[in-house]
Amino acid sequence: MLAINDVSIDLGQFVLNHVTLEVERGDYVCLVGPTGAGKTILFECVMGLQIPPTGRVTLDGRDITRLPPEDRGVGYVPQDYALFPHMNVFDNMAYGLIEHRVPAQEIRRRVGEVAKLLNIDHLLERRPSTLSGGEAQRTALGRALVLERELILMDEPFGALDQVTKRQLFKYLKAIHAELGLTVMHVTHDFGEAFGLATKVAVLLGGRLCQVGSVEDVFLRPATREVATFLGITNVWSRQDLLGCPESVVSRAALAVLDSSEECILACLPPDSITVLWDGQQPPDGAVQGPAVIQGLRWQGSQCELELDAGLPVVATNAARAVASMGVTVGDTITVALHPMDVHPMKR
Amino acid sequence: MSSAATPVPVGARTRSPLGERLFHYCATAALSFEVLFISTVILAAAWYVDLDDLKATVSSPSMRYAMRMSITSVTITTLISVTLAIPAAYALSHYRIPFAPVVDTILDLPIVMPPIAAGMTLLVLFGYYLGEPMSALGIYLPHTPAGVVVAQFFTTMTFAVRSSKAALDGISPRLPRVARTLGSNEWRAFRRVTLPLAKPGLIAGVVVTWSRCLGLFGPVVMFCGATEFRTQVMPTAIYINTSVGKLEEAVAGALILVVFALVTLIIFKRLGGRGYMW
Numbered sequence: 268m269l270a271i272n273d274v275s276i277d278l279g280q281f282v283l284n285h286v287t288l289e290v291e292r293g294d295y296v297c298l299v300g301p302t303g304a305g306k307t308i309l310f311e312c313v314m315g316l317q318i319p320p321t322g323r324v325t326l327d328g329r330d331i332t333r334l335p336p337e338d339r340g341v342g343y344v345p346q347d348y349a350l351f352p353h354m355n356v357f358d359n360m361a362y363g364l365i366e367h368r369v370p371a372q373e374i375r376r377r378v379g380e381v382a383k384l385l386n387i388d389h390l391l392e393r394r395p396s397t398l399s400g401g402e403a404q405r406t407a408l409g410r411a412l413v414l415e416r417e418l419i420l421m422d423e424p425f426g427a428l429d430q431v432t433k434r435q436l437f438k439y440l441k442a443i444h445a446e447l448g449l450t451v452m453h454v455t456h457d458f459g460e461a462f463g464l465a466t467k468v469a470v471l472l473g474g475r476l477c478q479v480g481s482v483e484d485v486f487l488r489p490a491t492r493e494v495a496t497f498l499g500i501t502n503v504w505s506r507q508d509l510l511g512c513p514e515s516v517v518s519r520a521a522l523a524v525l526d527s528s529e530e531c532i533l534a535c536l537p538p539d540s541i542t543v544l545w546d547g548q549q550p551p552d553g554a555v556q557g558p559a560v561i562q563g564l565r566w567q568g569s570q571c572e573l574e575l576d577a578g579l580p581v582v583a584t585n586a587a588r589a590v591a592s593m594g595v596t597v598g599d600t601i602t603v604a605l606h607p608m609d610v611h612p613m614k615r
Numbered sequence: 616m617s618s619a620a621t622p623v624p625v626g627a628r629t630r631s632p633l634g635e636r637l638f639h640y641c642a643t644a645a646l647s648f649e650v651l652f653i654s655t656v657i658l659a660a661a662w663y664v665d666l667d668d669l670k671a672t673v674s675s676p677s678m679r680y681a682m683r684m685s686i687t688s689v690t691i692t693t694l695i696s697v698t699l700a701i702p703a704a705y706a707l708s709h710y711r712i713p714f715a716p717v718v719d720t721i722l723d724l725p726i727v728m729p730p731i732a733a734g735m736t737l738l739v740l741f742g743y744y745l746g747e748p749m750s751a752l753g754i755y756l757p758h759t760p761a762g763v764v765v766a767q768f769f770t771t772m773t774f775a776v777r778s779s780k781a782a783l784d785g786i787s788p789r790l791p792r793v794a795r796t797l798g799s800n801e802w803r804a805f806r807r808v809t810l811p812l813a814k815p816g817l818i819a820g821v822v823v824t825w826s827r828c829l830g831l832f833g834p835v836v837m838f839c840g841a842t843e844f845r846t847q848v849m850p851t852a853i854y855i856n857t858s859v860g861k862l863e864e865a866v867a868g869a870l871i872l873v874v875f876a877l878v879t880l881i882i883f884k885r886l887g888g889r890g891y892m893w
Contacts, residue, residue: 314796336795343796349789353811362807363797410797 268292268450269418274312274322281308282474283319290467292417295444295451297461300471301497306454307346309471310420313452315339326418337366342411342419346426346454348403350395356382356406357391363414381409384446385439401432405439412443421453425460437463458486458498470494487537488611495535495613501582502536503613508579509534515578516557516603524610531612538572540609541583543601545593550604559583559603561595577603657873664867672867680844681852682871688760688848689828692767693775696824700775701817705805707776708783726773733770734837741765741838758840763848766834775824782816783809819886826879830872 269290276283283305290296298306311317313324315336324332331339350359357378364374382388385405395403404424411419424440425433441464444451455461461468461482468485470478478490489495492503502517506525509518521534542551550556559577571587574580583603595601672678712718725733741749741756749755756762786809794804810817832850835841841851849872856865 316792316795335800336792337798337800339796341796343793345789345793347789349787349793351790351794351808351812362794366794366798366803414797 268327270325272323274319276317276319281305283308284474286476288469288476292450293448294467295465296467296469297465298452298454298469298471299461304471305474306471307422310422314341314343340416342414342416344407344411344421344424346422348407350403350406352395356393359406360409360413377413381413385409400428401436404436418450423454472497489535491613491615492533500537504534504579506532512578516555517577517579517581520555520605520607521610524607524612528612531614533613535611535613536609538582538584542604543585544604551606554604554606556602556604558600561597561599660866660870664863664870668863669867672864677843678852678868681847681849685829685849688763689825692764692828693821693825695768696772696775697821700779703776704779704783707780722773722776725770730833731837734834737766737769737838757838758846760846762839763835763846766838767828767831770831770834771824771827774827775820778820778823779817782813782820785816786812815886819883822879822883826876829875
């Protein structure tokens with residue numbers, strides 16, 4: 268449906284470097300990347316607010332690279348919602364329909380329908396300044412939806428919302444995506460959003476698209492050390508690291524994997540694939556086990572992150588309740604198990 | 616090195632009630648002096664003129680002409696200035712202008728150049744260089760009512776641009792951008808989103824430009840002189856009355872200008888105008 272082909276642009280502070288991305292009809296693509304990675308510029312190139320000097324953007328086979336935004340037919344929900352403050356919710360939602368000369372009666376019908384779908388039909392007379400964050404977000408979404416565009420771009424739509432509202436809107440968005448068969452591109456910093464909504468994740472780092480794949484692919488099998496680091500996976504070891512400490516449980520599991528693939532020089536292990544064996548618990552079949560000394564404990568809600576020394580530095584996550592009930596602390600030695608199948612080899 | 620280890624007590628530098636009070640009094644005294652000085656000067660003028668002088672001034676044909684001429688020329692100038700200023704301000708606010716610092720400096724020049732110099736430069740251009748060719752087309756500007764408008768326009772158009780730009784800069788650029796994604800072209804996005812939001816600021820700009828034009832003296836007198844019943848505006852009428860010894864009439868004229876300025880200022884402030892525009 269949408270094809271971004273070898274797009275490059277240099278705006279000084281922000282750049283895009285030969286970005287190529289294909290979005291299929293019905294996809295929900297989460298574009299993740301740190302601040303300044305070029306996510307918003309990529310959106311602007313798709314919307315027509317920036318014209319890339321090289322590369323092409325096509326929508327349903329139509330070259331839209333140089334078309335003005337009004338001729339592209341792409342819906343947009345901006346980061347701060349950008350509702351027109353001098354118009355009420357109805358006029359905000361009807362704005363695009365008026366620009367497309369839709370008859371008044373049809374405008375009322377379509378705005379009414381979408382407002383009902385988003386549960387903002389009781390707010391139509393209200394001004395944006397009187398809306399809560401969640402209501403403003405739904406109005407901005409409604410303003411894009413009434414135009415019945417198949418591709419909607421959302422720039423950090425949940426950025427300014429509290430957790431409760433965020434969760435509620437999550438549900439709405441997921442239902443609307445399924446019900447209307449929309450194609451969505453969604454910029455986010457929050458991996459939880461990507462986990463919950465995306466059918467595809469694209470990782471943009473320093474203006475380069477480093478990995479595109481399913482949620483599982485990206486989060487369990489990062490393409491490069493750079494992507495792994497961005498995703499917060501610090502368990503990345505080079506072949507040299509592993510050979511330097513061959514008796515470590517990590518080396519025993521990872522070296523076998525690296526040896527089977529000569530091109531790969533790095534081994535990566537998501538922290539949740541490391542099992543802590545409490546009280547003589549048996550390791551899973553085929554797993555390698557060994558001792559590790561706790562270097563630090565970081566409590567993160569229902570999870571606890573354990574910084575371990577298993578000959579090589581390792582980070583493992585475990586249920587906070589289990590860690591607390593075992594009463595372990597820094598300096599204690601525990602037994603960990605890891606399965607070679609969970610080790611992901613990387614080329615760079 | 617021992618001083619590095621000595622902890623500095625929190626608030627040690629500010630704990631000086633006498634110094635603090637002295638600073639407070641100095642600041643308040645300076646403010647009081649300025650307010651008092653301005654009020655005294657205006658009240659002195661008001662005290663000097665009695666109601667009969669004011670009535671006589673308002674009913675004198677010469678002053679009535681000057682007032683009519685002032686209001687007409689200033690209104691025309693303001694309309695032209697603002698009509699040009701809004702698109703110019705939009706360009707400054709939204710586009711990448713080549714040699715932007717040079718453009719900026721040129722735009723500000725009429726404000727900072729001495730008024731006499733402004734009038735003289737106009738005279739050189741429209742009298743010496745363009746005088747003859749324009750006369751051949753039936754247009755001659757120096758010493759004519761049309762010239763008054765040109766002199767006012769040259770000096771005050773920058774105010775219109777600056778105030779319009781301030782109003783447009785106050786609108787988030789994301790709003791017209793979003794309007795574009797909803798189907799508006801650039802003009803429609805400006806008309807339906809930017810313009811209504813900037814309206815109070817733009818109106819304030821109109822008011823500022825109008826009031827600036829009203830008080831303009833130097834460029835007008837240099838470029839158009841002060842011919843009675845022809846190019847005389849309020850400020851030049853006041854000057855002529857003073858120079859021929861009609862002090863009461865001159866002061867009454869000045870008071871009328873002060874009242875205009877006060878009304879303008881009130882409108883400006885009511886519309887949310889900001890001080891830096893002046």
